[in-house]
Amino acid sequence: MTRRQMYERHQRRKSTLIATVSTVVAMLCLYVFVPMTPGWDKVQKSFFNWEVLQKTLPKLLDAFVVNIMIFAWSAPAIAVLGLLIALARNAKSPAMFPLRVFGATFTDVFRGVPVVLTVYLIGFGIPGLGLPRPWNSPYLWGSVALILTYAAYVAEIFRSGIDSVHHSQRAAALSLGLSEGQVMRDVILPQAIRNVVPSQMNMLIALQKDVSLLSFIGPVEIFRQAGVFKSLLANFTPYVGAAIIFLVITIPATRYADYLMARQMRERR
Amino acid sequence: MTAKLSLRNVTKYFGDTAVCNGIDLDVHDGELVCLIGASGGGKSTLLRCINLLEPIEDGEILLDGQDISTPGIDPQSVRARIGMVFQSYNLFPHMTALDNAMLAPKRVLGKSKQAIQPEVEHLFDAFGLADRMHQYPDQLSGGQQQRVAIVRALAMQPEVMLFDEITSALDPQLVGEVLDVLLTLKSRGMTMVLATHEMGFARQAADKVCFLQGGKILEEGPPKAIFEHPQEPATRAFLARALK
Ligand SMILES: Nc1ncnc2c1ncn2[C@@H]1O[C@H](COP(=O)(O)OP(=O)(O)OP(=O)(O)O)[C@@H](O)[C@H]1O
Ligand SMILES: [Mg+2]
Numbered sequence: 252m253t254r255r256q257m258y259e260r261h262q263r264r265k266s267t268l269i270a271t272v273s274t275v276v277a278m279l280c281l282y283v284f285v286p287m288t289p290g291w292d293k294v295q296k297s298f299f300n301w302e303v304l305q306k307t308l309p310k311l312l313d314a315f316v317v318n319i320m321i322f323a324w325s326a327p328a329i330a331v332l333g334l335l336i337a338l339a340r341n342a343k344s345p346a347m348f349p350l351r352v353f354g355a356t357f358t359d360v361f362r363g364v365p366v367v368l369t370v371y372l373i374g375f376g377i378p379g380l381g382l383p384r385p386w387n388s389p390y391l392w393g394s395v396a397l398i399l400t401y402a403a404y405v406a407e408i409f410r411s412g413i414d415s416v417h418h419s420q421r422a423a424a425l426s427l428g429l430s431e432g433q434v435m436r437d438v439i440l441p442q443a444i445r446n447v448v449p450s451q452m453n454m455l456i457a458l459q460k461d462v463s464l465l466s467f468i469g470p471v472e473i474f475r476q477a478g479v480f481k482s483l484l485a486n487f488t489p490y491v492g493a494a495i496i497f498l499v500i501t502i503p504a505t506r507y508a509d510y511l512m513a514r515q516m517r518e519r520r
Numbered sequence: 521m522t523a524k525l526s527l528r529n530v531t532k533y534f535g536d537t538a539v540c541n542g543i544d545l546d547v548h549d550g551e552l553v554c555l556i557g558a559s560g561g562g563k564s565t566l567l568r569c570i571n572l573l574e575p576i577e578d579g580e581i582l583l584d585g586q587d588i589s590t591p592g593i594d595p596q597s598v599r600a601r602i603g604m605v606f607q608s609y610n611l612f613p614h615m616t617a618l619d620n621a622m623l624a625p626k627r628v629l630g631k632s633k634q635a636i637q638p639e640v641e642h643l644f645d646a647f648g649l650a651d652r653m654h655q656y657p658d659q660l661s662g663g664q665q666q667r668v669a670i671v672r673a674l675a676m677q678p679e680v681m682l683f684d685e686i687t688s689a690l691d692p693q694l695v696g697e698v699l700d701v702l703l704t705l706k707s708r709g710m711t712m713v714l715a716t717h718e719m720g721f722a723r724q725a726a727d728k729v730c731f732l733q734g735g736k737i738l739e740e741g742p743p744k745a746i747f748e749h750p751q752e753p754a755t756r757a758f759l760a761r762a763l764k
Contacts, residue, residue: 420610423611426606427628428676429624429628
């Protein structure tokens with residue numbers, strides 16, 4: 252072992268030790284002091300009630316399947332619509348001017364309005380038109396609201412990805428005789444999409460959480476189910492259960508996105 | 521005999537500055553023409569105009585006597601006949617060297633992969649890249665990447681090749697392998713226009729040397745005349761600096 256490696260190992264051990272000690276101290280403080288607060292007994296009963304958790308968790312998981320389904324059909328629609336909007340905003344020829352304006356307006360509007368408002372307006376507004384049976388479903392229009400909003404963000408990410416491909420790539424592809432469309436499809440987009448995978452992962456994670464906003468317009472997904480249990484049992488623990496279910500999904504997903512991001516940074520260098 | 525490629529009074533503005541200011545040039549079949557001149561003289565812009573990557577304001581560009589600079593002409597069909605290689609290689613990083621070279625023949629000429637692959641592999645072979653075909657650009661040296669870029673352009677079987685300072689980004693010891701490719705092409709009768717700072721190569725291999733400055737061809741002639749008896753003071757000054 253070289254002197255440098257020995258030194259580094261020493262440093263690593265030292266910082267591990269410091270981290271461990273400070274974590275233990277912090278946990279002890281929480282463990283000792285939080286129960287000393289005047290409302291702790293009540294909070295523990297109504298938020299961290301083991302029996303309630305056991306009783307409600309299976310139903311919460313059932314409701315979470317609804318979240319997953321809404322997520323599963325919205326995500327591909329978002330990807331496709333987002334890509335189309337990005338391409339519309341990127342269209343070069345003068346004939347495409349209306350398309351560019353449409354793309355810009357779309358992204359401005361749906362990024363400018365809070366998601367929950369869009370969910371309300373579309374989710375209540377369109378079924379309010381009195382459409383026949385399958386077309387008045389809040390599942391449908393709630394998903395549409397999510398799709399429109401997220402497509403606006405995703406489009407901007409795709410667009411930054413397209414801009415991140417150096418223009419000399421376009422010149423080289425054109426010089427070979429490829430058409431603008433072929434240049435985009437075969438040369439620019441594959442690089443652009445690869446460049447934005449980590450950012451789009453983060454959008455997926457955000458979408459996964461925002462599916463819960465649909466609870467405001469009817470669908471019984473996990474957040475709404477937890478609310479039902481809260482009223483029924485006069486206890487907040489189902490919300491904690493719901494949060495745990497989300498975390499089980501989102502923490503690994505976030506870690507994975509961070510890993511992709513870090514790997515990309517390394518490759519760039 | 522009419523020239524293969526012929527420029528008549530080609531004029532190109534960026535804003536108010538004429539980057540090509542009335543350029544006349546004839547390139548005959550199988551000729552190697554070198555463009556030399558100080559940075560900013562308009563060499564790259566001229567090549568980009570020939571390949572229709574930049575529209576020209578005035579003048580005409582004739583390929584086999586046909587005006588390819590008329591506004592509204594289909595640029596793809598022209599570019600398919602004129603290959604171009606850039607200083608920065610510009611290989612597509614998400615494809616293997618072979619796929620780089622097969623993309624345009626597949627898309628533009630509509631050839632099937634089976635039809636084109638043997639031809640393209642033969643090109644890789646001919647330029648000493650047979651064992652590199654299946655590698656990605658970032659696994660290749662600069663010299664190899666530039667040779668792949670040349671092969672990629674050749675795969676379209678162009679009638680004319682344009683080279684824009686293709687050795688300027690290379691380590692000195694890799695310049696030779698790329699210039700050798702040009703000599704091979706010349707021996708096969710390829711018509712070529714080369715913008716270069718490699719004065720030794722221009723002197724040895726060119727059929728004609730053009731000195732560009734301020735968007736004009738100030739002086740042109742066989743390399744012997746340009747390098748040994750330059751007429752214009754500006755040419756003399758440039759060569760004195762370049763050959764030092
Ligand atoms: N897209 C552009 N927009 C505006 N000006 C440009 C553009 N491209 C080139 N120019 C200008 O045109 C002039 C000629 O540039 P060009 O790249 O053709 O010169 P060059 O002879 O190739 O030089 P070098 O030896 O450095 O490659 C320069 O003054 C440059 O700043
Ligand atoms: Mg140049």
